[in-house]
Amino acid sequence: xxxxxxxxxxAFIWATAGAIFLVLADFIIKNITATxxxxxxxxxxxxxxxxxxxxxxxxxxxxxxxxxxxxxxxxLFIRGLFLVMAGYFLFNSLxxxxxxxxxxxxxxxxxxxxxxxVIFFKEALNKQIYIVILLCVLGLWLIIxxxxxxxxxxxxxxxxxxxxxxxxxTFVAGNAHRVTPLGFTFWGTxxxxxxxxxxxxxxxxxVPDLKTLFWIQLTSLSACVGLAMLAYALQQAxxxxxxxxxxxxxxxxxxxxxxxxxxxxxxxxxxxxxxxxIIGAGAYLATNNSSKVNRAVTDEI
Numbered sequence: 001x002x003x004x005x006x007x008x009x010x011a012f013i014w015a016t017a018g019a020i021f022l023v024l025a026d027f028i029i030k031n032i033t034a035t036x037x038x039x040x041x042x043x044x045x046x047x048x049x050x051x052x053x054x055x056x057x058x059x060x061x062x063x064x065x066x067x068x069x070x071x072x073x074x075x076l077f078i079r080g081l082f083l084v085m086a087g088y089f090l091f092n093s094l095x096x097x098x099x100x101x102x103x104x105x106x107x108x109x110x111x112x113x114x115x116x117x118v119i120f121f122k123e124a125l126n127k128q129i130y131i132v133i134l135l136c137v138l139g140l141w142l143i144i145x146x147x148x149x150x151x152x153x154x155x156x157x158x159x160x161x162x163x164x165x166x167x168x169x170t171f172v173a174g175n176a177h178r179v180t181p182l183g184f185t186f187w188g189t190x191x192x193x194x195x196x197x198x199x200x201x202x203x204x205x206x207v208p209d210l211k212t213l214f215w216i217q218l219t220s221l222s223a224c225v226g227l228a229m230l231a232y233a234l235q236q237a238x239x240x241x242x243x244x245x246x247x248x249x250x251x252x253x254x255x256x257x258x259x260x261x262x263x264x265x266x267x268x269x270x271x272x273x274x275x276x277x278i279i280g281a282g283a284y285l286a287t288n289n290s291s292k293v294n295r296a297v298t299d300e301i
């Protein structure tokens with residue numbers, strides 16, 4: 001007899017809230033870029049609130065030493081480099097691209113995670129996965145612009161961000177036995193702040209005003225709260241993790257609304273269709289693919 005478990009409704013609610021907080025973090029960055037705040041300033045001054053939150057969270061879910069002790073510094077450094085690269089391209093993508101299109105394209109990260117898992121973990125491809133990849137490529141093509149001659153080259157910054165995020169997820173999955181998700185996040189954001197701090201000291205040294213500092217701290221806090229909510233939701237959802245992880249794709253309609261309401265962004269029909277293809281492919285991937293790397297990536301969240 002096969003026993004099935006029902007996913008608690010609260011798991012979907014927490015996952016939805018977490019996904020929205022992550023969109024809000026990118027939304028705040030988009031607003032910060034409009035004020036002329038530099039990337040170095042954002043990375044350097046954003047660390048305190050996120051670090052404090054992660055310290056408190058670590059202390060209450062297993063202990064600071066368990067999560068944050070740097071037992072494998074080389075592994076932590078490599079993951080930090082992924083975060084530095086992703087941060088660079090994410091900031092510039094939000095600086096130059098419409099907010100909604102940026103979010104649409106970065107939703108491809110789970111698909112790149114799957115591709116890297118095939119390359120590095122020798123996971124098998126099947127017809128369903130080929131279809132998922134094909135749908136995502138078609139969706140990306142529609143979002144960027146089917147004609148290409150009128151497409152913005154800056155949209156490729158969002159694509160590069162998704163590729164780096166996919167590589168980062170794959171690296172974390174391969175080293176899940178060494179470092180906890182909280183440890184990866186704490187030290188990764190620490191390296192990002194360190195790089196930002198060096199650039200700030202060398203080329204700027206201008207301290208942001210209190211209003212800008214507030215929004216910078218809110219960015220870091222929103223991202224960390226979002227990640228914590230998602231982690232809690234996915235723990236509550238076990239073993240039906242795939243069902244709940246689909247809620248991550250609520251980021252796309254949320255981004256479309258925020259872009260329309262605050263930035264007066266108007267999307268072409270081909271972009272909306274492309275986003276639907278990526279969401280549909282990603283949802284199918286989350287609910288039907290049980291690969292080792294995707295399970296580990298879900299744990300990372």
